[in-house]
Amino acid sequence: MASDGGxxxxxxxxxxxxxxxxxxxxxxxxxEVHVLAVDDSLVDRIVIERxxxxxxxxxxxxxxxxxxxxxxxxxxxxxSAELDRLKVDLIITDxxxxxxxxxxxxxxxxxxxxxxxxxxxxxxxxxxxxxIDRCLEEGAEDFLLKPVKLADVKRLRNYLxxxxxxxxxxxxxxxxDSPPLTLSHDSSDSSPPPSTLSPDSSDSSxxxxxxxxxxxxxLLSPLDDEDxxxxxxxxxSTPSPVRRQKMRSPGLD
Amino acid sequence: xxxxxxxxxxQYRNYILSLYQQGFLDDQFTELKSLQDDGTxxxxxxxxxxxxxxxxxxxxxxxxxxxxTGTVDFxxxxxxxxxxxxxxxxxxxxxxxxxxxxxxxxxEAKNYEGCVRCLQQVDIEYKTLKAKLQDMFNLEKQIVQxxxxxxxxxxx
Numbered sequence: 001m002a003s004d005g006g007x008x009x010x011x012x013x014x015x016x017x018x019x020x021x022x023x024x025x026x027x028x029x030x031x032e033v034h035v036l037a038v039d040d041s042l043v044d045r046i047v048i049e050r051x052x053x054x055x056x057x058x059x060x061x062x063x064x065x066x067x068x069x070x071x072x073x074x075x076x077x078x079x080s081a082e083l084d085r086l087k088v089d090l091i092i093t094d095x096x097x098x099x100x101x102x103x104x105x106x107x108x109x110x111x112x113x114x115x116x117x118x119x120x121x122x123x124x125x126x127x128x129x130x131x132i133d134r135c136l137e138e139g140a141e142d143f144l145l146k147p148v149k150l151a152d153v154k155r156l157r158n159y160l161x162x163x164x165x166x167x168x169x170x171x172x173x174x175x176x177d178s179p180p181l182t183l184s185h186d187s188s189d190s191s192p193p194p195s196t197l198s199p200d201s202s203d204s205s206x207x208x209x210x211x212x213x214x215x216x217x218x219l220l221s222p223l224d225d226e227d228x229x230x231x232x233x234x235x236x237s238t239p240s241p242v243r244r245q246k247m248r249s250p251g252l253d
Numbered sequence: 254x255x256x257x258x259x260x261x262x263x264q265y266r267n268y269i270l271s272l273y274q275q276g277f278l279d280d281q282f283t284e285l286k287s288l289q290d291d292g293t294x295x296x297x298x299x300x301x302x303x304x305x306x307x308x309x310x311x312x313x314x315x316x317x318x319x320x321x322t323g324t325v326d327f328x329x330x331x332x333x334x335x336x337x338x339x340x341x342x343x344x345x346x347x348x349x350x351x352x353x354x355x356x357x358x359x360x361e362a363k364n365y366e367g368c369v370r371c372l373q374q375v376d377i378e379y380k381t382l383k384a385k386l387q388d389m390f391n392l393e394k395q396i397v398q399x400x401x402x403x404x405x406x407x408x409x
Contacts (some may be wrong), residue, residue: 043340
């Protein structure tokens with residue numbers, strides 16, 4: 001039974017694959033679309049994850065706006081400036097969430113220099129025109145009415161791959177002296193042939209990116225039993241130690 | 254074809270159709286089923302299981318919120334109703350969702366008796382659905398154990 005955990009608040013240095021399911025997820029490939037899904041409902045998180053996985057996206061699912069910001073490193077942007085940037089191609093968030101609404105999250109993302117170019121899609125069960133307009137005006141890419149269906153996600157996927165312009169700030173960068181990365185214990189997937197520079201890299205002096213970037217990671221720690229302390233978590237709190245979230249997507253590899 | 258398997262499959266088809274016809278399920282359930290494949294054979298079961306866990310939790314919250322001697326915090330009740338409406342919508346639990354829509358209005362009207370009655374209905378409804386779906390999953394298991402394949406049921 002998947003537990004209602006928050007998210008893996010993975011420190012950058014311990015970031016393994018950001019796919020769901022921990023060990024069994026293939027490593028993140030810079031060519032693969034990585035989606036950050038934000039929804040306080042566990043049921044909805046599982047469903048959206050499945051929808052995204054079917055459309056060949058890597059998914060990280062979190063249960064609140066705060067955790068999303070924490071994951072992106074927006075809440076302590078100064079600190080993360082030295083660290084590797086995350087590759088997030090799309091953020092899809094529920095509108096109605098306790099603590100921080102999807103709209104507020106959208107605003108914070110658009111205020112962030114690293115992530116403002118990432119398309120943000122809002123989901124809502126309510127078809128309120130003023131709400132939709134407000135989100136679009138704030139820079140949301142699209143607005144999905146719940147319950148979300150595969151056709152909706154496929155539509156997103158289509159315009160995403162067409163328009164993906166990964167900005168420099170949003171690209172994975174490794175410190176030049178980092179050791180060559182090795183595959184994690186899951187090597188059942190054949191990884192794609194390495195390419196040196198990603199096509200979008202416009203800075204010729206930046207170090208070549210490895211296509212498969214796995215940081216060495218500790219063994220999966222048992223999942224902490226915790227509540228959704230969405231309402232109590234705040235950006236000022238020190239980042240929690242690694243909570244490896246097992247987003248037990250049922251039956252998935 | 255094995256007659257036993259064929260009979261089970263027919264039973265299954267009829268059962269599924271009746272669940273839709275009686276309004277227990279809607280097209281979102283169909284959608285969920287379409288997301289399941291050989292690689293994820295337990296997807297629907299697990300999502301439904303999480304949904305029913307949600308039901309227990311939220312109904313509990315609502316019962317506590319309505320069990321105040323003194324002023325009832327209807328916005329608290331409403332917040333839980335909103336969550337239940339969301340998850341029931343996401344799994345295609347049509348009757349539960351319908352009740353939640355009524356329930357929301359009752360909360361907004363601060364209709365205490367109405368809320369209490371509606372909560373009782375919600376409680377009955379989700380438990381009924383749970384039993385029905387358990388029967389459905391059991392039928393699936395029987396079909397597979399008899400060596401057959403669970404048929405895709407065309408609702409339309």
